[in-house]
Amino acid sequence: MPSYVVTGASRGIGREFVAQLSKDPSNIVFGMIRSPQSATQLLELQKTRPNVHILHADITDVPSLKAAAAEVAKVTGGSLDYLINNAAQVFTDRFNLTLTSYPDEKLLEEDLVDAFRINVVGVVHTTNVFLPLLRAGATKKVITLSTAIALPEVTLATGFTVHAPYCITKAALNQAISKYAVGLRDEGFIFLAISPGLVNTAEKPPTPEELKFFEDTFPKFKKLVPEWDGNPITPETSVRLMLGIIDKVTVKDTGAFVSHWGNQKWL
Numbered sequence: 001m002p003s004y005v006v007t008g009a010s011r012g013i014g015r016e017f018v019a020q021l022s023k024d025p026s027n028i029v030f031g032m033i034r035s036p037q038s039a040t041q042l043l044e045l046q047k048t049r050p051n052v053h054i055l056h057a058d059i060t061d062v063p064s065l066k067a068a069a070a071e072v073a074k075v076t077g078g079s080l081d082y083l084i085n086n087a088a089q090v091f092t093d094r095f096n097l098t099l100t101s102y103p104d105e106k107l108l109e110e111d112l113v114d115a116f117r118i119n120v121v122g123v124v125h126t127t128n129v130f131l132p133l134l135r136a137g138a139t140k141k142v143i144t145l146s147t148a149i150a151l152p153e154v155t156l157a158t159g160f161t162v163h164a165p166y167c168i169t170k171a172a173l174n175q176a177i178s179k180y181a182v183g184l185r186d187e188g189f190i191f192l193a194i195s196p197g198l199v200n201t202a203e204k205p206p207t208p209e210e211l212k213f214f215e216d217t218f219p220k221f222k223k224l225v226p227e228w229d230g231n232p233i234t235p236e237t238s239v240r241l242m243l244g245i246i247d248k249v250t251v252k253d254t255g256a257f258v259s260h261w262g263n264q265k266w267l
Contacts, residue, residue, distance in 0.1 A: 001026050001027065001028050002026070002027050002028070002081045002082065002138075002139065003027070003028040003029075003030070003072070003075075003076045003079065003080050003081045003082070003137070004017075004021050004027060004028070004029045004030065004080075004081065004082040004083075004084060005030045005032060005055070005068075005072060005080060005082070005083050005084065005130060006018050006021070006029065006030065006031050006032065006084045006086055007032045007059055007083075007084065007085055007086050007087035007126060008032070008033075008059075008086040008087030008088065009031030009032055009033055009039070009042055009086070010031075010033040010034070010035070010038045010039035010042055011038065011039070011041070011042075011201065011203065012199070012201030012235055013086055013145065013196055013199060013201060013235050013238060013239060014031070014084075014086040014087065015031070015039075015041060015042050015045075015235075016235035016236055016238070016239040017084055017086065017239050017243075018031040018042060018045065018052060019045060020236075020239050020240065020243060021243070022045070022049045022051050022052045025049075025051055026051075027051060028051055028053070028075060028076060029051055029052050029053070030053045030054075030055050030068075030071075030072055030075075031046075031052065031053070031054055031055065032055040032056075032057050032059075032068060032087070033054060033055070033056060033057075034056070034057070034058045035056075036054075036056070039054070042054065053071070053072075053075060055068040055071055055072070056068070058122075059087050059118065059122035059123065059125060059126045060117055060118055060121065060122045060125070062125050062129065065125060065126055065129040065130075066129055068129075069129050069130055069132075069133060072130075072133060073133060076133070078133065078136055079133055079134075079136035079137040079138075080130055080133035080134050080136075080137045081134075081137040081138055081139035081140075081141065082137075082139055082141045082142075082143065082246070083126070083127065083130050083134060083141075083142045083143070084143045084144075084145075085123045085126060085127065085142070085143065085144040085145065086145050087118075087122065087123075087126075088118065088119050088123075088145065088166075088170075089114065089115050089118040089119055089165075089166070090166060091166075092111060092114075092115075092165075094107070094111060095162065095163050095166070095213065096162050096163075096209060096212075096213050097162060097164070098161045098162055098164060099161075099164045111165045112164075112165050112168065112169075114165070115165035115166060115168070115169040116165075116168075116169050116172065118169075119166070119169035119170060119172075119173055120169050120172045120173050120176060123144060123173055123176065124176055127142060127180065134189070135187065139190075140187070140188050140189045140190060141189075141190045141192070141246065141249070142180065142189065142190070142191045142192070143192050143194060143242075143246055144173065144177050144191070144192070144193050144194070145193075145194060145195070145196055146170050146173060146174055146177075146193040146194065146195055146257060147166075147167070147170050147195050148195050148224075148259065148266035148267075149163065149166075149167050149170075150167050150168075150170035150171040150173075150174055151171070152171075154224060154266065155167070157223060157224050158220040158221060158223050158224050159220055159223075160217065160220055160221075162213070162217075173193070174193050174257055177191050177192075177193045177255065177257070178191075178255045180255075181254040181255030182255065185251060185254050185255075188251060189251075189254065190249055190250065190251055190253065190254045191254050191255055192245075192246070192249055192253065192254070192255075192256055192257075192258070193256070193257040193258075194242055194245065194246075194257070194258055194259070194260065195257075195258070195259045195260060195266055196238040196239075196242060196260055197232075197233050197238050197241075197259065197260040197266070197267060198221070198232045198233065198267055199232055199233055199234070199235055199238045200232035200233070200234060200235075201235055218230055221267060224266065224267065225265065225266065225267040228267040233260075238260055241260040241261065242260050244262075245258065245260070245262045248262075
């Protein structure tokens, strides 16, 4: 029975990974969340799917990660086939600021350090904690969600100046994935960074600030992919496409960074 751990499973793309993977009763799917209060729909899904298990852990809290790995080991007999690193800090209240428009240096430093702690250090801790179980698994696939706006060439092509802590830390995360890839390739591991595309994960109407951000940003992305229709895709579509890619990748692909289309088309 293939086993999966999905981090950041309380909502959006993470919850959709759990939903689609658990449709197959032969899969064992662990959804990792920080708080049950934020995961009501996932908890409802668990009631109807006995192959769904909930893990309470924070990717920045190593003891909680080790406790989660121990819970997985109890269910699987000490192995894990797939780790899907989805958890991340995406938006903060200052997502629309540039590196030069912060009101003070201390706030800028706090945002950069917090984003790095979650988006890079947290993913590294998660991967390391689950590595012994993955070594005992049959598939040895570690999938990490990234973003095209972490790429310098995309920033230069679009003129996308805001959302800097997220973009910078995802760029660092891509490098971490490449380090894992070359270090563990000989053991048969497959590390893949994948962009889910531009996905609408909103559970409520956008704020005026968010709406202005989208209105300013979408035309910039059209510069990158002129044929893009300007509409975000749904979590269901994004996850379905990504799972098709995850299923096909092999050791020769380890360390790659691809889009939800499996190539360098980002939208």
